Amino acid sequence: MPQITAAGQTFTCETGANLRRVLLDNGIDLHNGKAKLINCRGIGSCGTCAVQVSGETSPRNWRENQRLAFPPHRRETSGHKRLACQTRVLGDVTVTKFTGFWGQDETIRWSPQKSDRPALDSDR
Numbered sequence: 718m719p720q721i722t723a724a725g726q727t728f729t730c731e732t733g734a735n736l737r738r739v740l741l742d743n744g745i746d747l748h749n750g751k752a753k754l755i756n757c758r759g760i761g762s763c764g765t766c767a768v769q770v771s772g773e774t775s776p777r778n779w780r781e782n783q784r785l786a787f788p789p790h791r792r793e794t795s796g797h798k799r800l801a802c803q804t805r806v807l808g809d810v811t812v813t814k815f816t817g818f819w820g821q822d823e824t825i826r827w828s829p830q831k832s833d834r835p836a837l838d839s840d841r
């Protein structure tokens with residue numbers, strides 16, 4: 718079973734599991750601020766589940782390419798990011814979350830090894 722390491726925790730999931738679902742089911746604070754309440758619930762349209770993922774996953778799909786190139790995400794800075802809701806876990810992965818309501822900034826909010834830091838106003 719693949720291992721996921723995020724926000725200082727490591728857990729396992731089924732091969733092919735949806736990364737957003739696995740993170741939320743394991744209590745990981747995936748959405749910043751009010752994006753916890755205001756998000757598309759995983760259809761790939763809001764962009765608030767953006768994360769950086771290292772490891773074996775499904776390839777980035779057309780929804781991710783479109784949403785991660787659309788403001789406030791920017792094509793120039795989102796090349797290393799994925800939408801967790803569109804990502805299937807195929808092997809061991811590590812996950813990093815960035816600040817900003819959409820997770821669009823380049824400041825790390827939590828890393829694979831280190832859990833949360835207090836939310837910034839820009840996260841809300």
Ligand code: FES
Pocket residue numbers: 737756757758759760761762763764765766767800801802803
């Ligand atoms: S939850 Fe909205 S794009 Fe992933």
